[in-house]
Amino acid sequence: MSSTINDRLVSLLTQLALATDGLGAGVVLAFFTIQAWKNFRYTSSALERIRHAKSVTISDLRSLLIDDNSSQTQSDKQFVIIRGLVEAKSVVDGSWKNLMPSSSSSSSIGNSGGLLVSHQSGAKGVVLQNTQTCVYNDIKGLFGYAFDFRSLFGNPLRGQKTLSLSTIPFVLVQNGDSKSPDSTDYVFVNLEGSLHPLPLTTCYHHLQPIPTTPYTLIQAIAGYTYPVGLLDEEKILPLGKEITAVGHCTLQDGNPQINACKKIPYFLSDMTKDQMIVHLVSRKKILFWVGIVLGSVSLGVLGYSLTRSWQRLKEWRHRRQIQHSREEEIANLDATTEDNRADEETEDIPEGQLCIICLMRRKRAAFVPCGHFVCCYRCALSVERDSAPKCPLCRQNIRTSVRIYDS
Template sequence: MSSPERAIINLLLDLALSFDGAVLGLTLAISAVGSAIKCASTNAALNKINDAPEVSVADLRSLLPASEDKSETNDHGTSSDQRLVVVRGFVRPKISGDDNVLISSETGDKALIIQRTQTYVYSGWKRLFHSTGYRFMLERSMPKQGVDFMRKVPFVIVGNDQQSQSSYLFVNMDGSRQPLPLTTVYNRLQPINTSFLQAFLFPEYPVGLLDVEKILPPGKDITAVGICSFKNGVPEIKSCQDLPYFLSEMTKDQMIEELMDQTSFIFLGSVILGIVSVGILSYAAVRTWNRWKLRNQQRELTQRPSEPIVDDEPEDAEEIPDGELCVICVTRRRVPAFIPCGHVVCCRLCASTVERELNLKCPVCLQSIRGSMRVYYS
């Protein structure tokens, strides 16, 4: 680890532990709240998928019996009746024929969706020889993408035993952001001609290009989870932005099981973060309260008017018994008693010196004291 990176880590640790850990506690509390919100959204998605009916393509018309009639009277051509459903089936192009599918330029496979991603790969010399820690972390956390594009053709979902061309479910991909069940058919790392000096002196210069192509082949068995409605008499399904799935290779039971595991894990993490943040914030609050009280005591002592101390009448130390001499100066007689311990161990001058200290303690028993009072013997 280079010196700038070590300095950054030390700076972050100092900031996190500042104010007796209050910053760290607040950060953990915010993380706990974010985890709780994510847990609630995941649980809501779980309930939606669990309550959604799992139907075949042929049963969609019976599920929404009046949708087709309403769709004909709607100005926009869409039905106002919509419902979240789970449909399992095979994908095929909307219009049959080889002219209505895509062909992979690398493998020649037929596809309904082709996603091509090209990512530049950079050398690792910068980690060893360069000391620009800020730039290093930013560039490594955000790799530069060369090309990322997707091609797709209209496709539908048909039932497992459905051979008719007139009964299908059209998949509307507009606005969908969920991951797609694509199959990787091409993955190649193409090196870029780079000299040793270029890689050593210019770490931003790419040394390779990672080319990946993924496709959705016709006939693949998938599950669609989304909002189903009828448009011009044809059943159509759209993605629901509140759900993490739209088109997936998993079945409904597998989705529910995965969401249950995620909910349990996120909930446990939020509870742990919440407990730790409460403990750290409580510790910081107690430390701050104690410092505030100590500061107030110090302020009261500094603002207290200094009273003139009248020394006892001078005495000859040789005439005072050893058991009555002050334990601090060992020259004057013990006169005042400390409150509340009651020890008579100091003269008036040394007792006043003890009372001016920030941490008032008896010099014998080390118990906290509030002051002293003169003791008279009759």
């Protein structure tokens, strides 16, 4: 049922895109062009901010923030890049007993500051994410192709569902200080309000096959996608992992705290500052050329569509003018016919001069280009108004007729 709805949706979108000589496709390409240029500006701004951001060691961070607060509260110097090791906040607080994992078999927080423990692999960390992903087949059927159109408009990982995401307070400490319980050089990581991806490490990976049914065989023959397995994954942010934090750093209750910045695509990352710059430069170039190509194609499609629409408008106006002139000719003919009706009705018309169509009126019109003089003017106009006008005598295609007057 879902595949049928997707097929109909794609068919409708295709018809809308190709309507009016590609106007819909041009509008869609223009929309993607605008999105590409928005991402280009966003990436350029993020690249400049990261280039000018200070790479501060955790030991120097407290003194830097104190100096900033004494001079100006909101300064660009507070946007910093820090690299350190992940450690539970209970370590720097001295609550070493809280580091003991809970005896529960499921992922849990032992107590107020305990570690998160994977119930599958036993890995310990400060962030634990459990996801399940439904894996679909990609085999061509007998009557179609198992192509997932939903991947064009959404997340390519179909059916992904995050079952749980657990976090405990954690900090970044300078390399070499994680084993020292008396060290006070740390920065607290505030994940509140952050939608940035986390540098998690996969600690458990299991693919469970889904049993097939007779309905699955019908789906395979018809070429529709169907689930073949359920992928269960657990990812964790382990203790002691070296990561980079990018964001605004402030003093909260005398302790440094770093918060995510919405204008930057990174918050916590495995990459260093130089690697981030290289990645952003590459992304900036790709977005620039994508915007150029999509913009050129969209302008070409829109130009072609507007040109075709203008030509159709001109043709429609020309047909209207021809129709209007024909209506005037018919009106004049009716007036002339009314004036000459009495003479024609009383006049004795020889048998060879009668119209071969109505056999009532005198021959008055000749067809062009054949030149046959066989109809009255009214019947000649009726022949011209046909979709494929032909001479009633020789059956040759005609363009128009000429009224013939007696001398």
